[in-house]
Amino acid sequence: MLLETFTSLLEQSWTPVFAQQRTAQRAVEHGLSLPLLLGRRTVSRTLCALGRADQDWSADYKLFSRSAWEVDGLFDPVLEHYLLGPGKGLIPVGLDDSAYAKTGKRIAGAHWQRDPLSPPFHVNLRWGLRFLQTSLLFPRHREEGRARAVPVRFEQAPVVKKPGKRATPEEKQQYRKLKKQFNLSTQALAQLRGLRQRLDQKQASHRRLLAVVDGSFCNRTLFRADWDRAVLLARCRKDARLCRPAVQPGPRRYDPHLFTPEQVRQNPHLPYRRLRVYYGGRRRWIRVKIMSPVLWRRGAGTRPLRLIVLAPQPYRRNKQSRLYYRDPAYLLTTDLNSAVKHLVQSYLDRWQIEVNHRDQKTLLGVGQAQLRSPRAVPRHPALAVASYALLQLAALRCLGPGRGSAFIPLPKWRKKASRYSLLDLLTLLRQEMTHETRVSTWIKPPFLKNLVLYADT
Numbered sequence: 001m002l003l004e005t006f007t008s009l010l011e012q013s014w015t016p017v018f019a020q021q022r023t024a025q026r027a028v029e030h031g032l033s034l035p036l037l038l039g040r041r042t043v044s045r046t047l048c049a050l051g052r053a054d055q056d057w058s059a060d061y062k063l064f065s066r067s068a069w070e071v072d073g074l075f076d077p078v079l080e081h082y083l084l085g086p087g088k089g090l091i092p093v094g095l096d097d098s099a100y101a102k103t104g105k106r107i108a109g110a111h112w113q114r115d116p117l118s119p120p121f122h123v124n125l126r127w128g129l130r131f132l133q134t135s136l137l138f139p140r141h142r143e144e145g146r147a148r149a150v151p152v153r154f155e156q157a158p159v160v161k162k163p164g165k166r167a168t169p170e171e172k173q174q175y176r177k178l179k180k181q182f183n184l185s186t187q188a189l190a191q192l193r194g195l196r197q198r199l200d201q202k203q204a205s206h207r208r209l210l211a212v213v214d215g216s217f218c219n220r221t222l223f224r225a226d227w228d229r230a231v232l233l234a235r236c237r238k239d240a241r242l243c244r245p246a247v248q249p250g251p252r253r254y255d256p257h258l259f260t261p262e263q264v265r266q267n268p269h270l271p272y273r274r275l276r277v278y279y280g281g282r283r284r285w286i287r288v289k290i291m292s293p294v295l296w297r298r299g300a301g302t303r304p305l306r307l308i309v310l311a312p313q314p315y316r317r318n319k320q321s322r323l324y325y326r327d328p329a330y331l332l333t334t335d336l337n338s339a340v341k342h343l344v345q346s347y348l349d350r351w352q353i354e355v356n357h358r359d360q361k362t363l364l365g366v367g368q369a370q371l372r373s374p375r376a377v378p379r380h381p382a383l384a385v386a387s388y389a390l391l392q393l394a395a396l397r398c399l400g401p402g403r404g405s406a407f408i409p410l411p412k413w414r415k416k417a418s419r420y421s422l423l424d425l426l427t428l429l430r431q432e433m434t435h436e437t438r439v440s441t442w443i444k445p446p447f448l449k450n451l452v453l454y455a456d457t
Contacts, residue, residue, distance in 0.1 A: 079152060102129055359422040
């Protein structure tokens with residue numbers, strides 16, 4: 001029973017995070033209500049759904065603005081479940097930032113940002129919040145044909161406020177200094193280091209962390225950082241200027257001959273290697289070129305790197321269409337020893353974090369709560385994402401990785417599905433909420449018996 005497993009997981013894992021039992025119970029109620037609600041996920045709608053519309057609501061808001069609890073502790077069950085597995089090698093995680101639109105001008109951390117839905121020929125701006133998310137990549141290729149990304153970190157990544165026109169030169173100089181210290185790359189580095197420390201506390205100091213990032217994080221801030229038992233895998237530009245280490249004796253460290261990843265791909269003297277990886281729902285053969293070691297003078301300095309070039313992958317839109325090709329990919333990694341197949345597979349699995357962003361925005365309504373407190377603004381979305389992560393973990397425990405008979409049948413326009421979606425989980429949760437089961441002897445908590453799935457506020 002999914003509802004029973006989800007409720008038990010929340011109560012057992014979230015209770016030690018909070019200082020008081022009543023605060024923990026209130027957080028569990030919010031964590032259970034957010035996935036079950038229909039419509040906007042606001043605090044007031046949650047209170048109405050819990051049957052507390054005629055009671056004092058200050059304690060629920062103080063849960064996010066005043067109570068002493070750490071957000072990172074909400075994601076610990078995901079780390080513990082992953083570390084209990086049979087794997088002993090790298091721990092792959094995907095990192096990416098995501099923007100959430102807001103309208104209030106007094107929301108702490110909100111700023112103007114580029115609208116991702118704007119057309120490429122005209123950049124639009126929108127007001128909103130920015131968050132950094134790190135997700136563990138669960139390897140589920142043998143069971144359901146693809147990996148799953150489960151969030152383990154969700155933190156706000158605000159920008160430094162720019163001083164006004166009447167600011168003094170000292171204030172402008174301080175702004176330029178803070179802008180370099182607290183940009184998106186430095187905040188991503190701090191989040192990965194915090195995750196590394198958390199893994200050490202979970203008795204995983206012997207396993208290295210593999211951070212898979214996109215091209216926006218392929219810069220000197222991350223590549224020149226001091227990585228402790230962690231390696232970086234990033235997608236780089238095709239025109240990045242690389243070189244070999246100098247072989248002649250002397251103080252020279254860089255070979256004077258420069259080349260780009262695109263030139264490596266077009267070089268006929270460098271042979272391709274074939275790898276069989278999970279891509280597009282099944283195992284496929286892809287071609288890669290490997291060059292190691294290489295130096296990126298403007299990015300990584302003298303740190304040796306490995307360049308992996310993925311050839312364009314052919315595909316057809318249907319059986320009768322012509323043959324098309326995907327764009328090639330160019331990867332730079334600080335890992336010189338791990339198997340190339342594992343690195344390439346982790347890069348392909350990183351796309352699952354985009355599924356997390358879509359589910360959180362469209363189905364869970366993360367970021368819709370109307371809060372202005374500097375402490376509550378990042379906490380409510382983090383609690384919602386942690387509830388989403390534990391829901392996925394509960395589904396893996398009681399339902400397995402594949403889409404079994406417990407879910408409703410697929411519509412006629414869908415032929416098959418090897419894995420369940422978040423919408424399948426939410427539908428199953430609501431069915432178990434509204435119908436008493438005869439198989440389980442589990443007794444629903446009182447607040448779940450009176451929960452209203454729709455509350456008009």
